[in-house]
Amino acid sequence: MKAVELLQILKRPVITEKSTILHENNKYAFEVTPNANKIQIKFAVEKAFNVEVSAVNVMTVPGKTKARGRFKVRRSPWKKAIVTLKPGNKIELFEGV
Numbered sequence: 001m002k003a004v005e006l007l008q009i010l011k012r013p014v015i016t017e018k019s020t021i022l023h024e025n026n027k028y029a030f031e032v033t034p035n036a037n038k039i040q041i042k043f044a045v046e047k048a049f050n051v052e053v054s055a056v057n058v059m060t061v062p063g064k065t066k067a068r069g070r071f072k073v074r075r076s077p078w079k080k081a082i083v084t085l086k087p088g089n090k091i092e093l094f095e096g097v
Contacts, residue, residue, distance in 0.1 A: 014030060032079050
């Protein structure tokens with residue numbers, strides 16, 4: 001895979017209260033492209049952050065219905081990946097969060 005494709009697989013880190021609790025277990029959450037699979041996500045995280053990945057769990061988060069004035073609109077669903085790193089590895093991006 002090209003470096004540009006790897007950067008397009010990982011959209012952004014997911015920083016929530018639950019994801020910060022997961023950091024204690026060496027797990028990190030990312031929003032990824034909807035067509036990415038576990039192997040591509042693992043390869044992208046390993047190359048982007050220079051770490052070793054032991055497991056990848058993927059889930060599709062359904063879009064929520066929100067009110068915009070008198071209209072109800074639906075947000076788009078998105079794909080989230082929980083990446084477990086091997087012991088001794090850290091992603092410095094999440095330190096201090």
